[in-house]
Amino acid sequence: MSDQPISRELALRIGLAARHLPDTEPARLLRVLAELVGLPPSEEKLATLRVKEFRSAADGEFNDADTGALKRAVACLRGEEGVEESGLPASEPYAEGDMPVSxxxxxxxxxxxxxxxxxxxxxxxxxxxxxxxxxxxxxxxxxxxxxxxxxxxxxxxxxxxxxxxxxxxxxxxxxxxxxxxxxxxxxxxxxxxxxxxxxxxxxxxxxxxxxxxxxxxxxxxxxxxxxxxxxxxxx
Missing domain, CATH: 3.30.420.130 (Dinitrogenase iron-molybdenum cofactor biosynthesis domain)
Known part of the structure; x- marks a missing residue:
């Protein structure tokens, strides 16, 4: 396993994904990710994850997991849901023509x-x-x-x-x-x-x-x- 650190963002994704899987700690999930995308995982690599490959990886480590749970776990790993964040900016009112030559x-x-x-x-x-x-x-x-x-x-x-x-x-x-x-x-x-x-x-x-x-x-x-x-x- 690589000694390179995992970013806080990716560590949070892995932790959230593990919660969706039965009896799964982040270390167990990392063993599966090591086979699928290598370690340390990156945003680019995690974006390629698919549920079918995730289920069958590491000799079917999550073969018995519920499909819905797998989908939610993969969505967390890919950064598509589940990661709470603050400071997301709100859009400002705009209508076409408000800002000429823009x-x-x-x-x-x-x-x-x-x-x-x-x-x-x-x-x-x-x-x-x-x-x-x-x-x-x-x-x-x-x-x-x-x-x-x-x-x-x-x-x-x-x-x-x-x-x-x-x-x-x-x-x-x-x-x-x-x-x-x-x-x-x-x-x-x-x-x-x-x-x-x-x-x-x-x-x-x-x-x-x-x-x-x-x-x-x-x-x-x-x-x-x-x-x-x-x-x-x-x-």
């Missing part, structure tokens, strides 16, 4: 108002409307399990297909291609941070000389985009 931005998040999620495993998307003068959180979109017959990356991209930009802590190449195909511009921020602060930084860029791709997303005409590009080069 863009919509999704931030991959796992807790609070943080930009801390991997595209393929984040628990929710925080959706902001951003203009040169204002930042407004207009939606908080939970991410559950994709349909069994769906491409997971494309399905996740579909949850934010009204957005122009996506901020993530990390994203793989195939997933980024799915996002770009929906005309969403992905931006990686490995250092994460407070999502609203990131949006305020973007607001300042919009208020100054936005790059051509951002000006296009804002609906600026070609002449204006050329001017933005020229001013940026001269700056």
């Amino acid at each position: 863009i919509r931005v999704a931030c991959a998040s796992n807790g609070g108002e943080l930009l801390d999620g991997h595209f393929g495993s984040c628990r929710r998307f925080l959706v902001y409307q951003v203009s040169a003068a204002e930042v407004r959180l207009v939606d908080v979109r939970g991410v559950g399990a994709a349909p069994a017959d769906a491409d997971k990356n494309d399905w996740r991209a579909g949850l934010i297909d009204d957005c122009h930009v996506l901020f993530v802590a990390s994203i793989g190449g195939p997933a980024a291609a799915k996002v770009v195909k929906r005309e969403i511009h992905p931006i990686k921020r490995p250092d994460g941070g407070n999502a609203r602060e990131r949006m305020e930084q973007l607001r300042d860029v919009i208020a100054g000389s936005p790059p051509p791709w951002l000006a296009k997303a804002m609906g600026q005409d070609a002449e204006a985009r050329v001017r933005f590009e020229r001013e940026a080069e001269e700056a």
Whole structure:
């Protein structure tokens, strides 16, 4: 078993999952996870868990468990339910046209108002409307399990297909291609941070000389985009 520590978030998921299984301590559950995803488990690996494989792992360790209990345990491990958290931000009122010349931005998040999620495993998307003068959180979109017959990356991209930009802590190449195909511009921020602060930084860029791709997303005409590009080069 690996000596690498498990994050507090994953330890909480494992503890909650164990409660759904009969006569199961976290150590017993870890033995099963070791065979399924290796140790230490990661968010990306746990996101791939399926009930059928979970039931049969480790010589059928949980073969006699109730199917409903297995489903709830797997949902906890995947971060889809059961993890209580405080500080989840509330969305702010917004109607189309409230913020002229603005863009919509999704931030991959796992807790609070943080930009801390991997595209393929984040628990929710925080959706902001951003203009040169204002930042407004207009939606908080939970991410559950994709349909069994769906491409997971494309399905996740579909949850934010009204957005122009996506901020993530990390994203793989195939997933980024799915996002770009929906005309969403992905931006990686490995250092994460407070999502609203990131949006305020973007607001300042919009208020100054936005790059051509951002000006296009804002609906600026070609002449204006050329001017933005020229001013940026001269700056």
